[in-house]
């Protein structure tokens with residue numbers, strides 16, 4: 001039985017924000033690859049601005065105490081940090097489920113063994129293509145594919161569970177079946193077939209990335225087929241591209257509701273792309289406790305819940321399902337972060353964007369990529 | 375994967391949570407959670423009790439016997455509940471079974 005509580009405390013409890021489930025720890029923006037779909041911002045955090053090992057240790061402990069369950073070590077390439085192993089240990093000791101999101105470049109057999117011994121729970125290895133020619137063209141890094149194959153074998157030898165992250169776009173979408181087959185060969189338990197989101201650097205390459213509708217339909221069909229065929233062997237998570245669906249995705253599962261992102265310099269964001277919303281100020285873990293930022297900061301409360309919504313979201317029956325979609329996409333296309341996600345069929349911008357994107361995707365040749373120079 | 379739930383998880387099979395899947399008590403939410411890659415599943419007390427006995431050494435039959443005795447419930451009913459949970463976890467690749 002619960003102890004009786006006074007009315008005021010009941011109210012306070014009702015207002016209390018549920019704790020985050022997952023934290024994305026972007027350890028560094030440094031990365032040897034140059035994926036044209038990279039969603040990291042145009043302006044990257046420099047090495048000398050990165051949080052120190054001690055600062056990350058504090059963030060990890062604070063997160064665990066708040067109720068975060070999963071920590072995703074990401075970047076950039078997290079293996080570019082020499083203290084990755086130490087941070088995994090600290091996170092495990094704090095009770096967190098530790099996931100490494102990596103391109104594999106920078107990992108050696110010894111490092112994989114060490115990470116495994118320290119209790120790393122899971123690895124997500126990105127795959128740019130199904131052969132070295134395509135993968136290395138897309139990743140902009142020669143030898144990347146071959147190295148990845150080795151990394152996958154080291155992971156398997158350790159018995160570490162592996163998820164393959166396949167980012168799909170115009171150049172590789174027709175290889176969906178081969179991609180899934182490769183994941184099985186590598187011993188993955190799970191694959192994410194994710195159509196690229198157009199954020200950050202990817203905006204520069206939109207015309208080269210967005211697939212045609214026919215390609216997407218075929219990919220969806222293949223995924224459904226393979227999902228049935230490989231049931232119990234490989235779990236297939238599928239993210240279709242936004243501009244072909246009627247409703248937007250629940251970006252981040254809702255603003256300030258499930259996830260929390262830490263940039264390499266300690267800036268705390270409700271979503272990876274949130275810094276593109278110019279009127280918001282984001283706090284850093286260097287100045288404020290993480291729990292305060294989650295519960296009290298103006299940035300996390302700006303689009304939390306449904307109270308901030310204008311029409312048509314306000315009276316829409318889906319508002320608790322998708323939370324009005326992505327604020328950053330609204331900012332980018334509608335010029336207003338509180339607008340309905342422009343990918344929603346109720347948005348006045350939807351048709352214009354769809355026509356634009358589809359026209360780009362139907363051009364015969366795939367335009368050359370613009371690579372990031374680090 | 376084909377076969378009836380009974381074929382896939384017979385009495386003599388030994389189920390276990392593979393590496394990367396674990397149950398932990400979550401103080402912040404005051405509940406047991408099953409943690410797996412990208413998944414956190416709230417466990418009701420029954421599911422938590424089943425997984426607490428799934429230690430990689432006991433067979434399915436032994437787990438059912440144990441729970442039937444503990445909760446003084448009909449064995450068939452317990453076997454059904456346990457099998458439903460474990461086969462569902464097998465489909466999600468959150469549970470491995472050795473024959």
Ligand code: SF4
Pocket residue numbers: 031032033034035037038039040075076077103126
């Ligand atoms: S998307 Fe590619 S370039 Fe960007 S951080 Fe990830 S691996 Fe590096």
Ligand code: SF4
Pocket residue numbers: 247248312313314316317318319320322323324325340341344345346
């Ligand atoms: S109107 Fe808003 S809440 Fe309704 S489906 Fe579109 S984005 Fe979601």
